[in-house]
Amino acid sequence: MLKTIYPHASKLIYGCMGLGGGWDTPHYDQSHIKQAEKIINIAIETGITVFDHADIYTHGKAEAVFGEVLKKTPSLRDSVILQSKCAIRFSDNHGPKRYDFSPEWITSSVENSLKRLHTEQLDILLLHRPDPLMEPELLAEALCRLKNAGKIAHLGVSNMHAHQIEFLNKTLDMPIIVNQLEMSLAHRDWLEDGITTGSSLNRQMGYAAGTLEYCWLNHVQLQAWGSLAQGRFSGKVTECIKDEATRALVLQLAEKYSSSPEAIVLGWLIRHPIGIQPVVGTTHPERIRACAEVDKLTLSREDWYALLQSVRGDEVP
Numbered sequence: 001m002l003k004t005i006y007p008h009a010s011k012l013i014y015g016c017m018g019l020g021g022g023w024d025t026p027h028y029d030q031s032h033i034k035q036a037e038k039i040i041n042i043a044i045e046t047g048i049t050v051f052d053h054a055d056i057y058t059h060g061k062a063e064a065v066f067g068e069v070l071k072k073t074p075s076l077r078d079s080v081i082l083q084s085k086c087a088i089r090f091s092d093n094h095g096p097k098r099y100d101f102s103p104e105w106i107t108s109s110v111e112n113s114l115k116r117l118h119t120e121q122l123d124i125l126l127l128h129r130p131d132p133l134m135e136p137e138l139l140a141e142a143l144c145r146l147k148n149a150g151k152i153a154h155l156g157v158s159n160m161h162a163h164q165i166e167f168l169n170k171t172l173d174m175p176i177i178v179n180q181l182e183m184s185l186a187h188r189d190w191l192e193d194g195i196t197t198g199s200s201l202n203r204q205m206g207y208a209a210g211t212l213e214y215c216w217l218n219h220v221q222l223q224a225w226g227s228l229a230q231g232r233f234s235g236k237v238t239e240c241i242k243d244e245a246t247r248a249l250v251l252q253l254a255e256k257y258s259s260s261p262e263a264i265v266l267g268w269l270i271r272h273p274i275g276i277q278p279v280v281g282t283t284h285p286e287r288i289r290a291c292a293e294v295d296k297l298t299l300s301r302e303d304w305y306a307l308l309q310s311v312r313g314d315e316v317p
Contacts, residue, residue, distance in 0.1 A: 001219060001221050001275050002050075002081075002177065002178065002221040002277065004219070005154065005177065006049075006050075006081050006123070008049050008079070008081070009049060009050055009081055009277075010047055010048045010049040010050055010277075011047075011270060011277065011278075011294065011295060012047075012048050012050075012266070012277065012278055012279075012280055012291060012292065012294065013048070013050040013051070013052050013223060013277050013278065013279040013280070014039070014040075014043040014048050014050070014051050014052065014279075014280060014281070014288070015052045015225065015279040015280060015281035016036075016051055016052060016053050016057060016062045016063075016066055016281070017054070017057045017058070017062060017281050018058075018062075018281050018282070018283040019032070019035070019036045019039070019057070019058065019061070019062040019065050019066060019283070020032055020036075020057070020058035020059075020060075020061025020062040020063075020064060020065045021058065021061055021065075022058060023058050023059065025061075026059075027061075028058075028061045028064060028065050032061070032065050033065050033068045033069065035065075035283070036065040036066055036068070036069050037069045037072070038285065039283060039285070039288070040066070040069055040076070042285050042288050042289070043288060044076075044079065044080070046288060046289055046291075046292035047292060047295060048288075048292065049079065049080055049081055050080070050081045050083070050277070051066070051080055051081070051082055051083070052083055052084075052085075052180075052223075052279050053066065053082070053083065053084035053085070053113065053117070054084060054085035054086070054088070054126075054128060055084060055085065055086045055088075055109045055112065055113050056085075056088050056090065056128075060112070060116055063084065063113055063116035063117050064116045066116075066117060067115075067116045067117040067118040067119070068118070070117065070118045070119060071118040077119060081123045081124070082117065082119060082122055082123050082124075083122060083123055083124035083125070083126060083156065083178070084110075084113045084117070084122055084124075084125065084126070085125075085126040085127070085128040085158055085180075086105075086106060086109035086110065086113070086125065086126075086127070086128060087099050087100055087101055087105070087106065087109070087127050087128045087129060087131060088100075088128045088129055089105070099128070099129050099130065099131035099132075099133075100131060101127065101131035101133070101134040101135075101139050102135075102138070103138050103139065103141065103142035106127075106139065106142050106143070106146075107142055107145070107146065110122065110125060110146055110151055110152060111151070114151060120150065120151070121150055121151055121152065121153055122151065122152045122153065123153050123154060124152075124153065124154045124155070124156050124177065124178055125143075125146070125152040125154075125155055125156070126155075126156040126157055126158045126178060126180060127155075127156075127157045127158065127160075128158050128159070129158065129159045130159070130160055130164055136167070136168065136170070136171040137171055139168075139171070140171040140172050140173065143155060143172065143174070144173055144174075147174060154174070154177050154178075155172065155174050155175070155176055155177065156176060156177055156178025156179065156180065156221075156223075157176055157178070157179050157180070158179070158180040158181070158225075159180070159181060159182075160179060161208030161211045162208060162210050162211040162213075162214030162215070163208065165179060165214065165215075165218075165220065166214070175218075175219075176220055177219070177220060177221060178220065178221045178222075178223055179211075179215055179220050179221070179222055179223070180222075180223040180224075180225055180279070181211075181222065181223070181224065181225070182224070182225055182226045183222070183224035183225075183226070183227065183269060183276060183278075184224065184226050184227050184228065184229040184265070184269065185229055185232075185233055185246065185265055185268055185269075185307060185311050186226075186229035186230075186232055186233075186311070187226060187229070188308075188311070188312075190211065190212050191212075191272075191308075193209055193210075193211075193212070194212065194213075195316055195317065196317055212274065215274070216274050221275070221277060222274055222275070222276050222277070223276070223277045223278075223279055224269055224276050224277065224278045224279060225279045226279075227265075227266055227269055227278035227279055227280060228262060228265055228266070228278075228280060228282070228291075229265065232246075232247070233246050233247045233250045233261070233265050233311075234247070234250060234260075234261035234262045234264070234265050235261060235262075242310075242311070242313050245310055246307065246310040246311045247261075249306060249307060249310050250264045250265060250307070253299070253303055253307070256303075257297055257299075259293045259294075259296065259297050260290035260291075260293045261290070262280075262287060262290040262291045262293070262294075263290065263291065263292075263293035263294040263296075263297050264297070264299070264307075266278045266280070266291060266294045267294050267297045267298070267299050268299060268304060268307050268308075270294060271298065271299045271304050278291075278294075
């Protein structure tokens with residue numbers, strides 16, 4: 001897992017998608033840099049050391065404002081683990097939205113991320129989504145050149161199942177150490193795949209079986225994006241009766257454990273023995289602190305299953 005490579009890796013990851021002033025503005029200003037600085041400092045203060053980027057986040061502005069903070073305080077770089085993702089290309093004059101694992105695009109994406117972040121190396125580069133037009137040998141050569149040049153230290157993927165990771169590993173000369181998937185109380189296919197084995201429920205799911213176990217056996221760190229389920233169970237009011245019941249249980253458990261609702265939702269993921277790292281992307285300081293309370297929390301088996309039963313709307317098979 002990630003801690004074997006980076007002993008100072010935190011349980012939580014701060015996802016930087018909300019930095020840089022939004023998706024609909026072309027530029028960032030000093031207020032956005034100050035916001036990034038405040039959030040980075042609060043995250044570090046609460047024990048978060050891993051920061052997750054992507055070249056597309058707010059069209060590069062998220063990396064840019066983070067880089068301005070690193071430029072101002074270079075010593076921060078030694079205390080944080082930086083990862084960024086590439087390969088998603090938005091619709092432009094050349095074509096529609098697409099994925100691009102071509103050597104030219106991967107190389108230019110990494111070099112541009114490094115420039116924006118004001119750093120010489122990404123600790124982890126993640127391939128953001130599978131590209132059906134990938135040419136494995138050419139991709140492997142490009143990644144090897146980036147690693148040999150010191151521009152990336154390690155490689156990960158995002159939104160890939162076990163067979164895709166294994167396929168990539170056949171041509172790569174470096175191991176894939178991270179797989180970032182959507183995982184939360186609301187999005188549980190990764191879990192339901194195992195507990196519904198042999199039932200009609202499993203046949204209806206369509207999830208790529210064995211991904212969890214593959215990552216576990218091959219020391220691939222699972223990171224969970226969307227881990228707070230957009231606040232559905234920790235504060236956001238919805239009209240879904242099933243959500244309301246689970247939200248009430250989350251609040252009850254938060255009181256029982258003297259913790260925050262956010263920590264209960266994240267603690268449900270972290271309780272799994274595979275060692276899931278939730279990615280949290282809130283830009284509200286008090287919510288970052290609330291998330292960090294998960295460090296002091298271990299849900300009992302009974303409470304873990306109570307949350308699962310509540311969100312499923314039924315007991316396990």
